Amino acid sequence: MTEIDFLPTPYLQTVETGTVSYKSPSNIALVKYWGKKENQIPQNPSISFTLDACATTTQVSFKKLEHKGVGFSFDLWFEGQQKEDFKPKINTFFSRIEQYLPFLKEYHFKIETSNSFPHSSGIASSASGMSALALCLMDIEKKLVGHMSAAFFIKKASFLARLGSGSACRSIEGTIVQWGAHKNTQGSSDLYGIKYPYEVHANFNNFQDTILLVDKGQKQVSSTVGHNLMHDHPYASERFKQAHDNLDKLMAVFKTGDLVEFIKIVESEALTLHAMMMTSLPYFILMKPNTLEIINKIWAFREQTGSHVCFTLDAGANVHVLYPENEKQKVYQFIKDELLVYCENQQYICDQIALGAKQLAGNHP
Known part of the structure; x- marks a missing residue:
């Protein structure tokens, strides 16, 4: 698949308001991703264990605006408190993915997120956080599209998560996920993570x-x-x-x-x-x-x-x-x-x- 495959066709449904919520885990790379090209493309493939306890829970409440905004309209709450200092990162993420989710400027979003592990614990939360948010946004698009296969939903969620944080594309599925084009791994891609496709010993x-x-x-x-x-x-x-x-x-x-x-x-x-x-x-x-x-x-x-x-x-x-x-x-x-x-x-x-x-x-x- 290429980036073009993730551009949506015109939406068939109208959704005025709603709430979606996902819990997404962190992951730990076994073969490390270090070094990237433009657009969050990795310099080398990586593979990771998907974790369980270390996770981010994100809820997105959305309401359609009367008129499409010039910028993105959202409030961000982290563990019960509004976090203005987190907003620039989300704004950058929205800017990167807007062409793939063109509804983003048509709604106001309330994003509420929390981690199962302590903030400032030294554990990176970008993988779990960005993957959870990407899944919430994909759930909204699924409502607008009317029908979407589970396989495409997962691939596009991983694709979008990558544009927020590279390793986030490895947190959608489990237990072992590979990301990055590798000649001996069928279906591998620089654009999204894939569930490891071969035999895994007990x-x-x-x-x-x-x-x-x-x-x-x-x-x-x-x-x-x-x-x-x-x-x-x-x-x-x-x-x-x-x-x-x-x-x-x-x-x-x-x-x-x-x-x-x-x-x-x-x-x-x-x-x-x-x-x-x-x-x-x-x-x-x-x-x-x-x-x-x-x-x-x-x-x-x-x-x-x-x-x-x-x-x-x-x-x-x-x-x-x-x-x-x-x-x-x-x-x-x-x-x-x-x-x-x-x-x-x-x-x-x-x-x-x-x-x-x-x-x-x-x-x-």
Whole structure:
């Protein structure tokens, strides 16, 4: 599909007012997306686990205006309070998607959103937040169109979410989602995420992710700035090739359930992401001393016990501790005994992979 396929035909229905609500999860990339072209197109493909507990709930109430507005008309509420400082980001998002959702200037929207995880926890909420909003807007368009297939609804929601936050396109479905054109993945696209289309071994069922909140402060460098640093990066081309190669390797891993190889790929990807930031200009070290302490503890525990626990990182100091469900009790005890001491206020979030976003009934996010 191309961008043109997401341009709507004239709407057949008229809807004056209504309310829609979706809950959408965050996701954690195994093969990392770092570096983008224009229009939120990734420089390399990525693949992620869709999470469950870390999620954003968004409710959109809409009312048709008497006359189409010059700009976008909306109020934004975050966890019960109006947030004027969040509005520019939504305005930018609306500007990017208006050609695909031409009704946006015909309504006033009240957007109410909340996160299941604490704000300022160091967990990026753009993926869950933008995917939840995209789903709400798609639900409105579905009412205006009169009929829309479920498959197209999901693809266009992912396409729109990407224009708000690249990784948001991976939060619509689950449990494993791939985004970015990759020659060996049928149906893969730079425009939207797809549910991983091949066999996945039972070893990855209900895979666990305990997120250790090492640093809850504001990000040292924004994702947009970080991605842009890849344009002139001396190692960029090799990094993009590495991502393609690792996706090929993961296909065999997912099929056979080879957790040893899974660990090698996932941890290498995490460290590569941070290596690219440490070798860019300007350069950043986003890990904290406690990040490294946790990594070394995980390596030692794995060596001593033969566990299949491993780590991955986003563009920050927090650590995602990944492990299979059949090791849950043993690894969780290890986390409590040896890792929580390195977390800010000993805070952490228990999560696991899940099936993606859900439509909600009722009127409260």
